[in-house]
Amino acid sequence: MGLKSLVLLLPSLAVPSTCSSCKSSRPFLLAFAVSFSALPGFSFCSERNAYSPLEAMNRYLYLLLCSHIVLTTSTELPVCIVGAGASGLSAAHALEALGRHTVIFDAKDTVGGNAQNYYENDQAFYLGPLLIGNSSHPETMKIVESVDVPVTTYTPESSWIFNWTTGETWTAPETPQTPPPEFLEELQRYTENVSDELTVSTTEWFTEQKFPLLHATIMPSLIAWGYGDVDELPIFYPLSIFTPAALMGTRLRVDFHEVFQRWSRQLSRSEIHPGSKVDCIDRSEETITLYYTSSQNQNTPLQQSCSDLILAFPPTLSSLEAAGLSLSAEEHTVFSAVRTTNYFSAAVRLDTPHLSFFQITTETPYSSPEIAGQPVSVEGQYNNSDISLLYALASHSQSVEGVADVTLQTLSRINGDPTDDDAITTPVTPTDIKAFRHHPYYFPHFEADALRGGLYDLFNDLQGANRTYFTSGLNRVEHVEYVVVAAREVVQRYFST
């Protein structure tokens, strides 16, 4: 081994291995497992996923059986996909189109990933994606049409700005039916003179390019959709989402959970394992082995052999660690630079007018609100329902309970009819919260320095190394259309030969 390869190897040894002992196909491990079986607390895969000696033996026997099957049928091994959200399902459909078999795992009991809803009285309250547009979601629209889920329009009957600390509310400025000529003029210039690097902050870019109207128009969506602090957010991401066509197109709504459920049923060469958390991945042998536990039987560890592995979830260090992936040095470099936002969605019963929309006030139309766990937008969904949807953004250090508390306090300040000056607001209690979802790995992205440092080149270089592929919002941007397209790109580029 030359000096160069040794130097390359050193960092990988330094990277903590979360799953080193799952390399269990070697016979000596049987003796190892037996001899350690008397020791209390023996961990077969990792500390976090400790297995009893009996379970360890169980795993070993599965592996023996499986390795035999692998030897005889290795050419027919499926591609394993971890994650049955928009990314994983898109990858599976694209692989099936190439004649490949897949096995898909998701820790959730149902497919759809982020696309999960709260249902009451036959009405859906979307706790994940809901907005779709002909111009902004052309590929997604084809999927929706193929599964025949209706697409609807939505317009709030009244719009309000609220101060989250005082509860003061006032009427939101009216959005003109047709954009004024000044806005159209900005739109014309919008994608000219885009900096090559695309790493400047969103605020800086809009200011430098003199786009006050576009900036003010895009801000409420950036805030409500949880994209973080615009003073830091590289303009690359907003530009990817808010294309001129998307800005001018109609925003429609669709039940994405239903779409993904129906779409998953159209898969014919795939095995889907909902309620199955992958907690150890062994890439040390020619065949990749996944170990997973099913929510129905957590005591019996299961495993699956595969030719290739697609990780279809936001690849943060902690989510990869939870999947029991032992990272290469290159993977560690890239994924330690991945940032996410701490995002929440909830369905809550309120005394506000049914189709009202409340948006948080900010210091200027161009600034982000303080990120303190408070709701940033609250929106009534149906004219015959008192349940509203809200989105909240917190710092990563804030606890889920802390965010729930701030949410209740803020809602209690605005929970009334803003058209009635004398109305008294009523407290919102935990029983009013019908569903509360935490999205801790929302919007995987790189910060400006990492973008400048060429992290996307390094990320792309990882595709295929160790027969592992990555597809999620990180590939482009967190948005159904882009994750669908990115997953297809990965499959077409690396599996179609």
Ligand SMILES: Cc1cc2nc3c(=O)[nH]c(=O)nc-3n(C[C@H](O)[C@H](O)[C@H](O)COP(=O)(O)OP(=O)(O)OC[C@H]3O[C@@H](n4cnc5c(N)ncnc54)[C@H](O)[C@@H]3O)c2cc1C
């Ligand atoms: C509140 C909210 C609102 C949104 N609104 C919109 C919108 O209106 N329009 C739009 O276009 N986009 C919207 N988005 C973005 C969109 O939902 C995402 O871009 C998209 O769903 C991401 O899909 P994904 O498959 O990459 O990831 P996910 O949906 O996060 O799916 C990843 C899956 O991987 C599973 N997983 C992870 N680790 C493991 C493991 N170890 N073992 C087993 N399973 C594992 C998880 O359980 C999860 O189900 C919204 C997102 C949120 C959260």
